[in-house]
Amino acid sequence: MDPAPKRRRIQRSASPTYKLDDEDDSYEPYVPVAQRRLARLEKLAAFGANSEKENARKQLEEISEREDAEKEEERERERARKERTLLMEAQDVHSRKAAEDAKKTDVEKVEEADAEILAAIASRRKLASDLELAKGIQYAESLKTSWRPPKYILDRSDEQHRKLREKYHIIVDGEDIPPPIEHFVDMKIPDPMLRFLKSNKIVTPTPIQLQGIPTAFSGRDMIGIAFTGSGKTLAFCLPLIMLALEEETKLSFVRGEGPVGVILCPSRELATQTYENMLTWTAAIAKEGKYPRLNTLLCIGGISMGEQSHVLNKGLHVVVATPGRLIDMLEKKRFTFNNCKYLCMDEADRMIDLGFEDDVRNIMSFFKRQRQTLLFSATMPRKIQDFAQQSLIKPILVNVGRAGAANLDVLQVVEYVKQEAKMVYLLECLQKTAPPVIIFSENKNEVDDIQEYLLLKGIEAVAIHGSKTQEERQYAIKSFKSGAKDVMVASGVASKGLDFNDIQHVIIFSMPKEIEDYVHQIGRTGRSGKTGIATTFVNMNTPEQTLLDLKYLLMEAGQKVPMFLQSIDDPRAAQGGSLKGCPVCGGLGHGISNCPKLEDAQRRQMASHRAADDGGGY
């Protein structure tokens, strides 16, 4: 057999080109095993008779089998060697990390984990329309408005403004902050509105109004944070009314034109309430004939939009909406946002935070021009503030008290009540004050059970939760607001932000996991400067971390801390860690790594999408 031809090998030269090398004589070509066996067989066959040939074939077979077995063993050894190396390497890495971790204190480990979670949150997409993001549209200047504060206020020094803010515990952040204004009359609000407010005992602006209204009137983007019941609704509705009045006065709106602005709410009930406020205020302004009548549309799931066709048949000034139904109407082109320049989100942390974020982006993509964006809430954790601020233009933060702190006009009583004793004790508790009373439970079935129990005991009670029909929800709110019913039993979600007259007592039958929800729930009493009581039942079913959040909240509000709460120790203190509040939910009793809000994020996201599917809101 001819020797195999000498292989031509490619060698790298010092130069960037390659040269062929034919001069390597020591090179032995590789001959495949099968080829070698064949050659041996041919060699043996060349020697003699058939029996010899048969012997030779057998011998060859034995040799081949032995060779195959040896090769297989070698491969096996090689595989084992490689596997062992990888395993050992993994063990090495593991023990190195364990050694590093062992050097870290518990606090450092928690801080590291917190930083990772924070980084994940920080990487969220900016809150802007996809169109703006895609086109890279970035407005650098705030929206221009014609409103100016009175000259005598403009003439005041920065120091005077600072002192005024200090007097009302207003914290501001941002560039060129408009001055605080202590009297409605100096805000240049239409006279009929001033008279209406006065007739409703709204005489002097609350701190959030005092700084928030001039800020919004000046066209500035803002984040407004203030206690429950501190008049945020007026602070974000009035600027929109003024804007719409100005536009309507310049050139009257006809069918197909408008709206000028939109107010987004996380629940249908809250949207309905804001809509009713809008109707009342715009009617009051138009009543004397000096100012035009403005048209407002309520855009929420569960109602027939046909009933409001008369509004759509006229020029439209204001839309109050929940996200799902609003997107539906915009997609169907029932109205457009071509000239819309005011977007306000009430309970904004809820809107941005869990679930509605993409809906909000979608809604923003319908805006065709620069808009003024305002976010309001009683609770707005630091992380949400930071995220929102990136999405606004030269925003101003107006903060009255700590975001997420309880309203100081609420007397908070926390009682240890065994699960099985709750219903009976509830009856006793209802004796504490005169009606109206709200009872909160986190569980829809429990809401129904409580209502049934109260009805059996002869107490006029209505119930509201997410599984009730829109009619049932509306009936419950109407009859409770009118005073026809003494008690309302509600799931926390369905009643956020609702403003009922003079609630004497809030009973929290089951403590919500998130302290923010607790703050909103007790905030149904102690509104507009009046005082109220909140009684909360806790027991061994209440997570320790929630109790710790509650303990710190009571301490912050200067309330009595019951013994059983006092005895709960903060594990962070034992570890020597810092006791700062959680940047995700604002709870003071835990860090980000065990924040209940993060655990619940996914569940809520799914729930809100379901709600949006059926027309928006909870």
Ligand SMILES: Nc1ncnc2c1ncn2[C@@H]1O[C@H](COP(=O)(O)OP(=O)(O)OP(=O)(O)O)[C@@H](O)[C@H]1O
């Ligand atoms: N300047 C004022 N003086 C007195 N009462 C006011 C003033 N402004 C608003 N109010 C009244 O205070 C009550 C609570 O207002 P509003 O519902 O706007 O509170 P909020 O801050 O939005 O609360 P929440 O965070 O619970 O939604 C309303 O009944 C409102 O009429």
